[in-house]
Each structure stands twice: as structure tokens, then as C-alpha cells.
Amino acid sequence: MKKVMGILLASTLILGACGHHQDSAKKESTSHKKKENDNEELNEELKEFKSKKNMDIKIKGDTIVSDKFEAKIKEPFIINEKDEKKKYIAFKMEITAKKDDKDLNPSSISHDYINITQDDKNTVNKLRDGYLLSDKKYKDWTEHNQDQIKKDKTAQAMFIYELRGDGNINLNVHKYSEDKTVDSKSFKFSKLKTEDFSHRAETREEVEKKEKEFEEEYKKEQEREKEKEKQKDDDHSALDEV
Numbered sequence: 001m002k003k004v005m006g007i008l009l010a011s012t013l014i015l016g017a018c019g020h021h022q023d024s025a026k027k028e029s030t031s032h033k034k035k036e037n038d039n040e041e042l043n044e045e046l047k048e049f050k051s052k053k054n055m056d057i058k059i060k061g062d063t064i065v066s067d068k069f070e071a072k073i074k075e076p077f078i079i080n081e082k083d084e085k086k087k088y089i090a091f092k093m094e095i096t097a098k099k100d101d102k103d104l105n106p107s108s109i110s111h112d113y114i115n116i117t118q119d120d121k122n123t124v125n126k127l128r129d130g131y132l133l134s135d136k137k138y139k140d141w142t143e144h145n146q147d148q149i150k151k152d153k154t155a156q157a158m159f160i161y162e163l164r165g166d167g168n169i170n171l172n173v174h175k176y177s178e179d180k181t182v183d184s185k186s187f188k189f190s191k192l193k194t195e196d197f198s199h200r201a202e203t204r205e206e207v208e209k210k211e212k213e214f215e216e217e218y219k220k221e222q223e224r225e226k227e228k229e230k231q232k233d234d235d236h237s238a239l240d241e242v
Contacts (some may be wrong), residue, residue: 020240057113057173059183064093064173065111068104069149071095071157076169076187081132081200088130088160089116089169089192094140095157097149106145112176114159118189119167125163132195133199166190 057066064071074092081088097104101213116127132138141158149155172181 010036011122014183055176055184057175059171059173059185062185066098068099068101069095069109071109073171073185076171078163078192078194079130079132080194080196082196083133083200086130087163087206088132089127089163090138090158090160091116091120091171092156092158094154095149096152096154100151102148105148106155106159110157110159113170113173115174115181116161117170117172117180118164121167124170125167127164129162132160137197155192192193211216227240 053130055067057064059065064072064073070172072094074094076089076091079088079090093106095106095109118125140156141156142154145157145159168189169187169192170184171187172184174181
């Protein structure tokens with residue numbers, strides 16, 4: 001009996017050791033695969049980073065030209081924001097994608113490759129991104145700022161920057177993750193057109209429009225009720241004649 005128990009105990013220990021070895025091998029294999037996947041993702045990210053960093057970019061006439069996209073610069077204009085008494089420089093662009101790239105959208109192009117500066121008496125001032133409380137007026141130009149542009153397709157975009165005086169404006173392009181300007185286009189402040197903008201006025205116009213629509217609908221409803229009453233009177237008159 002003791003001999004049988006000894007054999008069973010030895011068998012259990014051997015099976016346990018084999019199971020532990022298999023679990024360890026499985027974990028090691030999973031860890032190795034995860035490491036390989038992580039390395040592949042890292043290599044892809046590095047490859048994409050180098051591709052962006054090495055991409056040539058320049059301004060040719062009124063168009064920003066690069067390996068991945070072209071952006072036609074429309075004539076910039078000044079937005080006079082009347083509510084907060086601020087002024088912005090606005091750039092409308094028509095951007096065409098040359099490649100399929102999920103990260104290629106107007107907003108990423110603006111932040112990765114463009115910066116706007118303004119000349120001052122003693123300094124060159126870098127302008128910060130601007131923001132309008134409502135973009136209904138410019139919706140056709142701003143609604144796709146965050147959307148991917150398909151290959152060989154064109155999207156409209158508009159970027160605004162808060163002005164710091166009345167000096168001339170410089171649109172500068174640079175390589176990805178670098179601040180050094182590789183090309184630039186200047187615009188004389190005195191020649192730029194100005195458009196007034198007021199969110200309050202826009203809201204007021206919207207309210208007035210809704211009120212007018214309500215009044216018109218109310219008048220129509222009143223006319224329909226009058227028509228119904230008239231029809232009833234006509235029906236009663238016809239019955240009386242009978």
C-alpha cells in the first residue's frame with residue numbers, strides 16, 4: 001500500500017511540474033508576442049514621425065506646397081469682434097490631400113506646419129489661436145476643420161488668430177516639430193479688409209427670426225380658424241334654406 005501511495009505522490013508531483021512548466025511557457029510566449037507588437041507599433045510611430053519631419057514644405061505663390069497636401073491661401077481679412085472688442089486675423093484656405101492619412105485634417109495642418117506672426121516696432125509677435133463664440137457666419141469654412149481630408153479631395157478651412165496691434169502679418173511654414181521657419185508670406189495690415197462680427201447681434205437676429213416665424217404661423221392659424229367658422233355658417237345657412 002505504501003508503495004502504491006508513493007507512486008501516486010510521485011506522479012502528482014511530476015504532473016504539477018509539467019503543468020507549471022506549460023503555464024510558464026505560455027506566459028513567456030504571450031509576453032514575447034506583446035513585446036513584438038509593442039515594438040512594431042513603436043517602429044510605425046517612429047516611421048511616421050520621420051516621414052512628417054523630413055517632409056518638404058514651402059510656399060509657392062499663394063499656395064502652401066508639401067508632399068502630403070496643398071493649401072491654397074485665400075486673401076486674409078480682419079474680424080472685428082464687437083462684443084469683446086477684440087480683433088482677429090482670419091485665413092481661409094482650400095486644402096487638398098495628396099495621400100490617405102487619417103491624421104491629415106485642417107486643424108492638424110495648422111498646428112503642425114503653420115504659425116502666424118505680426119510685426120511690432122521692436123519685436124516679432126507670435127499670434128495665438130483665436131476663437132469666436134459662434135461660427136454660424138463662417139460655418140461653411142469651419143465645419144470640417146477637424147475632419148480627415150480624403151486623398152485627391154479638397155476641403156475648405158478657416159483659421160483665426162488674435163491680433164496684437166496693427167503691424168504687418170506673416171504666415172510662416174515650418175517642418176513638423178520644429179519652430180524654424182522655412183518659408184513665409186507677408187500681408188500688409190493696411191490693405192486687409194475688415195468684417196464686423198457680433199455673437200449678440202447674431203443671437204438677436206436668430207430670436208427675431210423665430211418670433212417672426214411664430215407670428216406668421218399664428219396668423220395662418222387664425223385664418224384657418226376663421227375659414228372653419230365661415231364654413232360652418234355656410235353649412236347652417238344651407239340647412240335653413242332646405
